[in-house]
Amino acid sequence: MVFPVKSCAPIRRTCARLNEYGFEFDRMWMVATQKAPADGSGPAQWVLCSQREQPAMALIDQALAMPGDRGDQWTDDEIAAGPGPYCAGGRLTLSLRTPNPPPPLVVPFRTVAELSPLESTTIAVHKYSVAGVDEGDAAAAWLSSFLGIPVRLFVKHPTQPRELSTKHVPSHSWFSYPPQTAFADGFPLLLLSQESVDDVRSKLAARGDPTNVTTLNFRPNIVVSGCERPFQEDEWLQLRIGDAEFIGASRCIRCMMPSNNPETGESGVEPTKLLMSYRRVDRGRKYQSCFGINMVHRRTGVVVRVADPIVPTQVGVHDGRGIWQLGTEPIVYA
Template structure:
């Protein structure tokens, strides 16, 4: 087994970056999901509610964030010194506001008033204590620092989706790309589909991770990131084949037990 691809997302729910290597920090890949978009009242927003976030590209260079979108010229973001509380799922997190210019740029993109906020101190947000230790931290990812997916599992899922379409007399859709699932690391060479569900630990290159639990998938996976159209897949097929404890599962969540650099082609060794 080997590491097939590496991905990170500087602003939660915006376009991802495919990179040849990434630095693993205790709370996730370097620069992954350190920013998010929130309402003025302090409620997190994602592409689940605002699919147009998927048209925004965020790049980090020299510690500076630049936003690019279809509606305006690119914007370099300068965070303020103002801390504000934002509700990230069920947790209130202190985040740094990124100023009126960034707010105006994103509000124009989404057609509603929003703010951009930054997790300046990544030690502020703990992981769910049910699946981690009191010392574990996470950036602004949904719940855990790193998401791992397997190409073998995606191939099986796409086969199931095609079979479901045939059974229903529908046109067989094009296979879903991995980016629908927004993983950080993708592994190839796994012998059996969904074998990763049973892993307890995994070593990627020289970095060790704990496998916490399979990932429950949501409506975001049904949005085509190119057209923003919503469909029924993959949730319809996951509900048929991968519904476990009322959750629709694909990919697994990881917590780093060390730091270092992971690279495409690195060996992947589960245990």
């Protein structure tokens, strides 16, 4: 799955190509709002607006159209082999899954040459500062009207890199590109297993809880199946999927977002409460629940496809304090 605008509904894909940020188009755009510092020490700053504060963002559907006279009729294979997200003529379309929705919002792609000289805006994505380019007043008005607060849409600035935490990534010599990401929380890719999701579902059912939890609650890029047991992915430090190689950077720390209903855009309690009861498994994150693993790809230009074979090539124990820390072998904490 890819999520072109962070926190909006996913686009399901049968294949996707890896670029320097992760899967092409994934978290390339972000909605942001302005907030004053809590201590009143300075002017308002642009900060991430996500389903954490606006669960109704789950009702914003997304579509991608590549250049050419066929409009949206491009196949996943053609998109994966295409010229990339900043190609002339392509577009992102947002629409609302609500009664009496407004006309869809169409956001044309712009080339690197068009975006590079434009003024950038620094946006706070949790503890990171990321450079984006404003997508204009029409996009801001469409999103602000739906969310009920003033927001603007930004696309990732193409020439100002967003580096990854050095605690969770080996040295750059392991990669064919400078490892980075766009507007993702911290890493280019998130992987989890169907067996882990099924484990959560079965535990909720055993409690008599009617909450319908699916993979969509956890917003992964890659869902694998065929694991011998739930949460086997916790052990993966390196793996191959088809022709692509990945580093397991860390376990994914979960907030309240998995308890948002992806079909209704309403917030809830589960599965967050359940995860806190049995998924506080990371010694470096004792007071936080974990679900899935964050990953970094070693090469760009590789296409990952549904049904590609998955081969873990190194297993071990993740630790929230960081197991790589620019080393050539993962650190093992006593």
